[in-house]
Amino acid sequence: MSSPDFHPDSERLEARAAGELAPHEARVLDAHLRVCARCRSEVEGWSLLLGELRELPDRPPAPDFAARVMARVDVERVRQGAERPPLLARLTERLGDPVFGVVRRLRPPRRLPAGIRTDGTTLQTGSPRHLTPTGIQDYLEGTLAARTRSRVDAHLATCTACSAEMGSWSGFFRQIEALPTLAPRNDFADRVMARVQVEAVASAVARQQRSPWERASQGLARVTDRLLPTSRRGWILAGGVTAAPTLGVVAVVAAVVLNPLVSFPDLFTFLRWRGVEAVGSLGRGVLAVVAENPVTFALFELFAGVAQASPLALGGAFALAVALVGTATLVVYRNLFAPSLTGETHAQPTS
Amino acid sequence: MSPSGEPVPTGVVPPTFAAAPDAGVLPLDYATLDDRDVVALACKGRETAFRELLSRYERPVFSLVVRMVRDATLAEDLAQEAFIKAFHALGSYDPSYKFSSWLFKIANNLTIDHLRKKQLDTVSIHGSSSPGRGEEDSRPRIAVPDGGETPEDYTANRELGSQIENAIGRLRPEYRTAVLLRHVEGRSYEEVAEIMEVPLGTVKTYIHRGRNELKDLLAEVAA
């Protein structure tokens, strides 16, 4: 029997192995697993991997661990899965720290520096967590924060495996950055210019002169573009930023409205009375309005009411708002601004 | 002064821009101009401005394209298309972006379109839909210049035979573009994101994974 044409993506299979699927989703997936050996094998690979990862802090994986896992995983498929990052890279990310990770050692190094055994058990010195490829690349590009950088330096001083790896990475960087700029044939420009109607371009540009309105709307679109978060995490926390003040306002209003001393009809009568008063007072001229403004008075009383409303509720709402705004600002900063600072720092060779 | 001598040439007095539409009496030093200014002059129909843009970017654009398609003749055609397309669309260029990023974006889109079309033509039978692996074979497909052209024109093709170039050719096109823009063209992560029209996080992923794969491929060859 040939295997089905359609296969669930690795993410679903991984979720199945981790027991994260809803029961009905799991049933649908299991139906496929019954007929598809390939996906079944991948789920088993994921279970094995996830199981071992849970144990990691306590004991190092068995020497043949990587081999056993990789035997279960259809590498070519993972590699070809267009937008899907490689299995190990995703697991590394999942472990939280992109710079120091445990998983890197699971990947059998292809060329080992002298004195290091394949299973990585010779690494008694230094911390049990080693540099990830991501960490090494960020280090070499100079995009790590100063503190992380010094942690990396400290690790490199004690870990032969990681410093060998770092050495090979920096050699690799030199190699790609030494790639020459390639030139087309000498008459390239002439051949292009033979096909460009300079006059036509000029008159087209003149016709296309954008109206101020168009320019303004393009500017606006650009600003929106820059303000929008660039990652899912960014989106979620930008949502948080918006939600936090809203929640604060809701909490204050609720505290006022739910106060047993205030009822909706009372509040309405009170506001109407104040309103009538305010309209009447308008006639008494500007001086009177400034001197004893009934609107100010009304607002003052309203806030006095808020002050009397359960301080616990108000304090809670305030603390919640502060926490949300704080977290959201931090994450939005990391997602929107911090990454944009990191790209610029690496001086470039070439040309 | 010379009442009987040669007549004062009235037409040659202080040259103005209006009198000299193109590289006329006042020689403009294009080399000192910012890209945006050169573009502005090109928009006024000055051929020298177009030539200046070409001399600034023909190599970078060609370098990117030739490493993407791994065929110098084809790369020249695509790079030409890119320049012609860009020049004819100068009116829609928004000067608040870098001109080079805009040009690279056009060149990259043309190249990716080409690779996609080529992939559609040679679609695999088991229908694995991996948008990427444009070329299945790892060997460089070196175009043999047909007639008229001497092989010296194709230094690019010779270059493409090297180990590292072969390894680059085996990366997925997205990874390839990102790594090349970052390391060969020296673009920042933001610029790469702008050129490839993907989020910054994705660019970072492309570059990191591209480098990972590239390093492994090179180690494989060396082993």
Ligand SMILES: [Zn+2]
């Ligand atoms: Zn399946």
Ligand SMILES: [Zn+2]
């Ligand atoms: Zn280490």
